[in-house]
Amino acid sequence: MNAPLPRTFDPTAVGPLQNCRVLDLSRLVSGGHCGMVLADLGADVVKVERPDGGDELRGGRIAGVAAFWTVYNRNKRSISLNLKSEEGRQLLLSLVRDADALLENFRPGTLERLGLGPDVLLEANPRLVITRISGWGQTGPYSQMPGFGTLAEAVSGFMYRNGFADRPPAPPPTALADMVAGLYAATATVAAVLHAREGGAGQTVDVSLFEPLASIMGPDALLDQLGHLPTRGEGTRASSVKGVFQTADDKWLALSAGAERIVKSLFAAIGESEALDDPRFSEYQSRLDHRSEINAIIGRWVEARTSAEVMGTLRAQGVTIAPVLSMGEAREDPHFIAREVYVDVPGREGEPETVAMHNVVPRMSGTPSGLRRPAPLLGEHNAAVLAELGFSEEDLHELVKRGVIGEAPAEVGHA
Incomplete structure (x- = not known):
């Protein structure tokens, strides 16, 4: 039986975004996917997580493994920082001064209530790109409503057409809205960072969950206008x-x-x-x-x-x-194996010895990037990241005592 060969993490792998720093305050799949795309392309993505549990994906375990966390947060570092404390906010602003982008996916207004709205962030770093993913966007009558991917799939026209004519509308088998929004957010972030590096100002990037999904419905709005929108189960009309x-x-x-x-x-x-x-x-x-x-x-x-x-x-x-x-068949297909579409990388404590996941896409000849590190433990990189701000080991102990940062994890085996 063919099977993907195990791959070790390569901390020296270089991607095209090698000198780009992203502070990732997001959680769950949309932000996780956006940050993963940027990290896979070589950016230094630093997860900024609350000390009391971190990203909710850490707790979503299947067969004892936080599968979504493990895949969507590879190639990232993690610090555990209490943004509800004044010291925590000041530490974040210190990190913002040398960052290219900040990513968040709170409900609109949450960042402002933390005292970290775009005006504050851009004052600290006028070239900062602030990418904001939310269910319904930062403006409009629905903006304050909670929103998850399933709702975006429902209102975008996707679910209405997905499935079979004699059955109810069907959701996709993956977190489609979150992943598409994350990909759009990553693309816009890179574009805005390039703009800032060419001398332009920093800016906010407003990405909802439902608009990117509506956009991949292609010509459906026009087909509806023409009276020829395909019915549920009919599929696309791009091929007759x-x-x-x-x-x-x-x-x-x-x-x-x-x-x-x-x-x-x-x-x-x-x-x-x-x-x-x-x-x-x-x-x-x-x-x-x-x-x-x-x-x-x-x-x-x-x-x-x-x-x-x-x-x-x-x-x-x-x-x-x-x-x-x-x-299972795809993972054993000779073409998939030759292209290394899926790879088996070393697991961490509590995971299988090797963990299967998709490889970095797309492929670049000069800066191919790669899998540099596994998804981080909560606060795994507190010392390394805060050392860049001049904090000593003694300073870190004091920050832990004051509840500004979390305790360092016991297992720290990757850079």
Whole structure:
């Protein structure tokens, strides 16, 4: 059985954002993903967590492992800082002076109530980028409502179209809204940092959970205006011939003929070229309107053959088709292994000996970055980060006594 080879963490790996410092006050998935993208690209992302438990993802354990925390917070450092104390706020402002960006995903107004609103932060560092992720955005009638990804998926149009026509709207199988918002937030953060480094001023970046997801719905607003929005279960209209088909050996194959020449090659390969003379199937629009009938023709041909036979025949004719893989199957697929899509890295105390996770994407030839360190223990880097501000070990003990920072963790095995 093929399996990903174990990989060790490489603290010397260099990414394109190597000299970028991000203070990450966020929690949960949206902020975690944004910070992970920046950290994977080489930024020094310092998690600023409350001493009494830290990021809520730390507590979400499955089979004893905080899986979401472990993946979304790799390549980051952690300090435990009480921002409700005046000393804690002043320490944060000291860190802000040398930072490129600050990330937060509190409900709008929380940062201001802590005495750390954008006016205060930009006074400390006029070139700072303040990226703010929230459920509904910083403005508008819903801005003060609590919001999680499921709600964003519901209102964005995604959930309305996801699933099957004879069943209720279905949420995605992943934290989709959070991850898309995190990715948009990371992209905007890099753009704003570049602007500041070119002499521009710092600024706030306002990212809601629902708007990025609405944007990836593509032309749906226009299709709705035209009266041709696909129904639930119909899928995208970017390809006139597409579907998922079951083979004779109970495998599932996904097919998408996104170009006219592929449509013709497909129907020639299955011996149904004449079908394209039927007015229902002869043009792009008509095929969209009769997708179920056209898929029935393809399905009858597929179900009489094994997965290997179908893929062999259709790929030989240039038809775009691939197997539907489970995660276990993907991790053992030779192409995935060759590309090191998933890697097994050393686990920490309480985790398996090795921990599987996706590798850094995308791939850069000159500054490829990499997995530099595991997700940090709470306050693991208190000493290292505060030493940069001139604090001694004795100073740290005093800060712990006064409740400004948390106790250093017992296990500290990574830089």
